[in-house]
Amino acid sequence: MVMSCIVIDDEPHAIDELSxxxxxxxxxxxxxxxxxxxxAIxxxxxxxxxxxxxxxxxxxxxxxxxxxxxxxxxxxxxxxVTAHRGYAPEAFQARADGYLLKPVSYVSFTQKAEDLTLKHQDIIKLQRDEQQFLFIKxxxxxxxxxxxxxDIVYIEAMLNYIMIHTTTGHEITYIGLKAMEDKLQIMDIFFRINKSIIISLNYLDRVDGNIARLAPGQSYQIGDKYKSVFLDFLRKHTLKS
Structure with a gap:
């Protein structure tokens, strides 16, 4: 999962180097x-x-x-990220998760990035374990x-509403599909495959070219905007000889 980040520094060359x-x-x-x-704030x-x-x-x-x-x-x-060693006690008192000295080397930066990636995966797993359900209005x-x-099979956009199709029926609620997509980011089983449909991989039966076929019988076209990311995911999880 990609981690978003920002840089704060009053020296333009330092921003460029870190970027x-x-x-x-x-x-x-x-x-x-x-x-x-x-x-930044x-x-x-x-x-x-x-x-x-x-x-x-x-x-x-x-x-x-x-x-x-x-x-x-x-x-x-x-x-x-600082040129001064002397701030370390204050930095960790401020609950910092890292302290990199300028000029930052590639090795030290990638090591810190890997460390944060593992911690981030733990956070996501914890959130996923704690959130097995949602409430809608x-x-x-x-x-x-x-x-x-x-229980979610797929989610369908309906103007300013969405219809959540489940194994037992469907529910309609007032929220945009993008907002729902953001909500589902912590769950790695949901994929948006076109501008109107988010599917659950739990109920994906097969993919034939540009068509995603769900186990209940529905079929939906995979949009060009979403195709590369979706197919890359499938390839990574495809059994190879």
Whole structure:
């Protein structure tokens, strides 16, 4: 699973160097960089969350240590990247998950990235184990319907609504398909195969070319936008001689 990250540093060359290192790690995705912590915090308040924040410490507007209490609310991992060894005690008191010294070497960076990847997998597994079901709003006021993830066969977009097809029937709720897709990211059994359909791999019977056939009998075309990621997943899980 790809981890999103941002970089905070008041030196442009430091941002460039760290961006190059991030680009060398396939499971890291740099979504934005900032010259100071205040701008980063403003962004995070809108974006709500990233997996990793790589932050300098000594910055003029707001230093990384002072910003930690806020930054930790918006990420899984806070990693300091600094030219100064002396900040280490303060960094770990601020609940930092890493402390990289500039200039950051490829080896030290990839080692830290691998360490965070393993921790991230543990977090996702824990979330998955704790979340075996979801609640959707029913048709009546203050009405809620419980749906087990394992019972979902596929989900169909209907303008501003979605229809959740389960092994026992279907339910309609007011939410967009993209929002539902985001909700299902922690579950690795759901795939969006076109602009209107998310399927559960638990009920995928076979794939014939561009057609995904589900065990209950439904068939749906795999859209060009989603085909490469979906087929790559299938290839990785295909038995080879």
């Amino acid at each position: 190059e290192l991030i680009a060398l790690v396939p499971h890291l995705n740099l979504v934005e960089s900032f010259p100071d912590a205040r701008q 403003a962004y995070l308040q809108e974006a709500e969350h990233v997996d990793i924040i790589f932050s300098d410490i000594s910055m003029a507007v707001l230093n990384g240590i002072d910003a930690a209490e806020i930054l930790n609310n918006y990420c899984h991992f806070l990693v300091y 029913g048709g009546q006021k203050s009405s809620f319907i419980k749906i087990k993830y394992s």
